[in-house]
Every structure is written in structure tokens, then in C-alpha cells.
Amino acid sequence: MHLRDDRPGTCWPDTWSPNGGKPEPVDAGPRGTIVREVLEEVGLDEEAVPLTHLFTHTADGHLTYVFRGRWDGDPDTLTLTEGRALAFVDPKHLGNRPMSPLARYAALRGLATELEDTAHAEGVHDLVAGGLLVHEGQLLVVRRNRDDYLGGTWETPAGRLEPNESVIDALHREITEETGLAVAVDRYAGHFDYTNSRGRTSRQFVFTCTPEKPGPITLSEHDRYQWVRTLDELPPTTRELRSFLEQRWP
Secondary structure: OOOOOOOOOOOOOOOEOOOOOOOOOOHHHHHHHHHHHHHHHOOOOOOOOOOOEEEEEEEEOOOEEEEEEEOOOOHHHHHOOOOOOOOOOOOHHHOOOEHHHHHHHHHHHHHHHHHHHHHHHHHEEEEEEEEEEEOEEEEEEEEEEOOOOOOOEEEEEEOOOOOOOHHHHHHHHHHHHHHOOEHHHHEEEEEEEEOOOOEEEEEEEEEEEEEEEOOOOOOOOEEEEEEEOHHHHHHOOOOOHHEEEEEEEE
């Protein structure tokens, strides 16, 4: 990513962003644009970094085509021609680095694709997105309805991916559906595997999230919720989730 200029008129000044830019008449479509931009901005051609289309983002009538690539060269050989700095950023640890919403989403979508590809390569195809919703040091847990599988068990908000849905999109959708809350994704916390109701292996990818507001909470798939400060306050949950939380939270 590169740190954008802070000159007046710069879009999202002084924030970190993937390389890219607007199309020019000489470009042969979105791929031609990104190939040219990467070459101009850091000096890498398509032979050095083969690029594949990751997703297309639509907002306010504007389309942004996001591509992914892999390069294992020496960062010191890159030539910065736009912006004020250049850095390789681990999408698992974006932290408070200033970024536009689209830049942060693109980084997380790239991470999600890597996670999904790894799971599939390991033979795990039932994928779940889950969130550790933390507010003022407290973790939100919810209780499964009594007539559900593992009814009465407490868990963190989570749900299965729908067809052609990314982990990040499923994460936001499931949290909103189950709690009514909108969240900002802070970081990737890890994953754990468990046996689901169909006797298959599910892999749950877990992200720490901060609610935009702590409430009101509207439950649609659970009958109770609770905020807990420590694992000692955690109500009965699954062995897999408790083990994960013991290692990753707080």
C-alpha cells in the first residue's frame, strides 16, 4: 500500500491505499488500467505480478475493480512515484492505520480469499464467519434458541457463508441479522474447526469488531444476550469456542 499525499484536493489525503487509479483512453479495460497503474506507481509489470480480478465495488454509481497479485521480490527495489511512502501491510493487523473504507474493505477481502482458498485446499468447505463484538472491554455473547441445534448454548454472533459470498460480507450480514448492530472490523483473530449439525467439519473465521453503537440489540436467532468482561463470566458454550477464547481474548 502507499501513503497518499496530503495536498489540497487529494482524495482521502494522508491515508493508506492499494495501488491503482482512474482509467485513461489508452487502457484496454479495467485490467489494462491496473497493469499500467502498478507499473507507473511501483515499477512492476504484469510478468512480475500476474493479476486476477478479485471483486467489483459499486458505490454512488461508481465502479471500482479490485485485483489481487503476489510478488516475492525485494521491497527495496520498488520505485515510489506517487504518494509519500510505501509499505507491505499485513491485512491480519490493519489496526488503526488510516484508510478509506474501500481500502480497508479491499484488504480484508483479499485476506478472506486467502483464508477461503486455504480451507478448501484442506478439504473444509462448510465455512462460517463470526465476530467478537467488544465494547468497553466487554464481549457480546448470545444464547441459541432452545429448539435449535445445541439449543441453550451461548456463542458469539456467527453464521454460514451463502453461495458466492465472501467471509467479510457474511460477517457483516450475520452480525446485523442476528443483533441489529453495525460494526467496524478491527482485525482477524484466527479460526477454529468444529463438527456441525450435519456431521461435517465447519471452519469458523473469527474477527474482532467494534459496534458503531452498543445497542439497541435486536435478536432474531437467539433468545438472550449478555456482555461479559472475563471468561469466568462466560455462560456455558462449546468446547471449541471456549478454547479459542482462552487463547485469543481478551
